[in-house]
Amino acid sequence: MTSPLDRMMDFDLTEEQRLVRRSVREFAEKEILPHVEEHERASRYPTELIRKLVPLGYFAPMVPEEYGGSFVDVMTYGLICEEIARVDWVVASVISVTNSLVVGSILKYGTPAQKDRWLRAIARGELITSACLTEPGGGTDLGNMATVARRADGGWRLTGSKVFISHAAHAGLFFVVASIDREQKHKGVTAFLVDPKATEGITIGEFPMRTLQRDNLAEVHFQDAFVPDDALLGAPGQGFPVLGSALDMGRFSVAARQIGQAQRCVDLAIPYALEREAFGQRIGEFQLIQQKITDMICRLQQARHVVYQLGRMKDAGTPRCSMEASMAKLLASQAAVANALDGIQIFGGYGLSAEYEIGRILLEAKAMEFGEGTSELHTKLIAEYALGARKQ
Numbered sequence: 001m002t003s004p005l006d007r008m009m010d011f012d013l014t015e016e017q018r019l020v021r022r023s024v025r026e027f028a029e030k031e032i033l034p035h036v037e038e039h040e041r042a043s044r045y046p047t048e049l050i051r052k053l054v055p056l057g058y059f060a061p062m063v064p065e066e067y068g069g070s071f072v073d074v075m076t077y078g079l080i081c082e083e084i085a086r087v088d089w090v091v092a093s094v095i096s097v098t099n100s101l102v103v104g105s106i107l108k109y110g111t112p113a114q115k116d117r118w119l120r121a122i123a124r125g126e127l128i129t130s131a132c133l134t135e136p137g138g139g140t141d142l143g144n145m146a147t148v149a150r151r152a153d154g155g156w157r158l159t160g161s162k163v164f165i166s167h168a169a170h171a172g173l174f175f176v177v178a179s180i181d182r183e184q185k186h187k188g189v190t191a192f193l194v195d196p197k198a199t200e201g202i203t204i205g206e207f208p209m210r211t212l213q214r215d216n217l218a219e220v221h222f223q224d225a226f227v228p229d230d231a232l233l234g235a236p237g238q239g240f241p242v243l244g245s246a247l248d249m250g251r252f253s254v255a256a257r258q259i260g261q262a263q264r265c266v267d268l269a270i271p272y273a274l275e276r277e278a279f280g281q282r283i284g285e286f287q288l289i290q291q292k293i294t295d296m297i298c299r300l301q302q303a304r305h306v307v308y309q310l311g312r313m314k315d316a317g318t319p320r321c322s323m324e325a326s327m328a329k330l331l332a333s334q335a336a337v338a339n340a341l342d343g344i345q346i347f348g349g350y351g352l353s354a355e356y357e358i359g360r361i362l363l364e365a366k367a368m369e370f371g372e373g374t375s376e377l378h379t380k381l382i383a384e385y386a387l388g389a390r391k392q
């Protein structure tokens with residue numbers, strides 16, 4: 001018989017989607033989870049775990065079959081992100097950056113040659129990708145970008161710095177945005193597909209963090225780096241629509257990952273509340289602990305509904321669902337961070353002991369509140385869409 005907690009995750013999924021969820025979860029718990037803490041302590045990037053995704057079709061679920069990918073519906077893609085993120089931020093981030101930001105942009109704006117070159121390589125698992133958007137001067141105000149692209153014979157020269165770039169030290173393809181005319185603000189923003197290994201003038205530096213020590217983040221400096229004309233993704237000055245569409249899907253997959261984190265907090269807190277005793281009884285019998293468990297389940301499920309609805313809208317072919325994407329990202333961020341905080345409280349002091357996973361999840365949940373738009377940005381966007389001040 002299905003428990004109410006299992007039903008919460010699966011009740012309106014198709015049989016095939018349930019099967020995918022079960023398979024991804026089994027894989028993630030068996031192959032990834034046992035290594036995460038060790039990788040974090042050793043500052044080690046999980047290259048070998050990422051490789052394991054490829055034959056299972058979890059690495060390139062949004063690459064169409066004609067390019068060798070394992071193309072699935074958007075909802076199933078979200079389930080893959082959710083289940084992998086339930087155990088590991090970094091491996092899930094590889095899937096979501098690559099499929100939402102990079103594959104999505106190439107599919108929509110790439111030339112046939114770009115599709116042929118990059119999508120096939122991604123589908124074969126030959127490279128992972130990074131999205132180079134955020135700059136030292138700010139990540140929210142992307143129209144004010146300081147990295148510039150200057151016309152050169154046969155291509156463009158990029159100069160500027162990007163920070164917080166996930167996977168940059170390991171990536172074989174950078175999705176880069178730069179301005180061809182800073183005075184034009186967002187109308188000058190232009191997107192490029194850059195091969196970092198074949199481009200002179202790119203240096204990748206360490207970007208130390210208090211969390212995600214798994215060699216995940218880097219800063220990337222472009223110093224007059226020459227990229228050929230065929231690196232241009234979309235037309236010059238048309239980078240903002242490319243970004244808009246990439247972030248729309250990116251927000252879905254990040255929100256799905258946050259659902260995974262919020263779920264993991266529930267999964268860890270319940271057995272602990274049933275086991276740990278104080279004053280001669282299990283702590284799960286105290287009403288104040290029960291309140292936290294109820295809050296955790298309710299906020300998880302509330303956010304999950306909005307995220308899944310977004311996935312279904314995308315599967316139904318709704319061209320842009322930007323307000324819903326902001327709602328999903330905002331609610332899922334709130335659920336993941338609040339569930340991690342409540343989870344730690346249920347664990348008492350052990351919540352912050354290195355022995356337990358829940359303390360690590362808090363900073364990793366908080367980290368995801370910034371990627372693909374902060375909570376403040378999404379709060380503002382939702383109101384602007386609702387008030388008609390911003391078009392979808």
Ligand SMILES: Cc1cc2nc3c(=O)[nH]c(=O)nc-3n(C[C@H](O)[C@H](O)[C@H](O)COP(=O)(O)OP(=O)(O)OC[C@H]3O[C@@H](n4cnc5c(N)ncnc54)[C@H](O)[C@@H]3O)c2cc1C
Nearest residue numbers: 131132133134138139140164165166367370371372374376
């Ligand atoms: C773990 C991690 C991984 C990341 N990975 C990547 C990556 O792979 N690629 C990449 O390009 N970036 C990445 N980022 C960067 C992330 O996208 C930025 O941190 C984010 O966009 C915010 O930019 P910022 O940190 O410069 O904050 P700022 O833009 O400086 O904002 C500072 C504060 O001001 C608020 N604020 C800004 N504008 C407004 C406004 N109009 N109204 C109200 N409040 C506002 C923000 O919400 C925030 O609270 C990552 C970040 C983290 C933490």
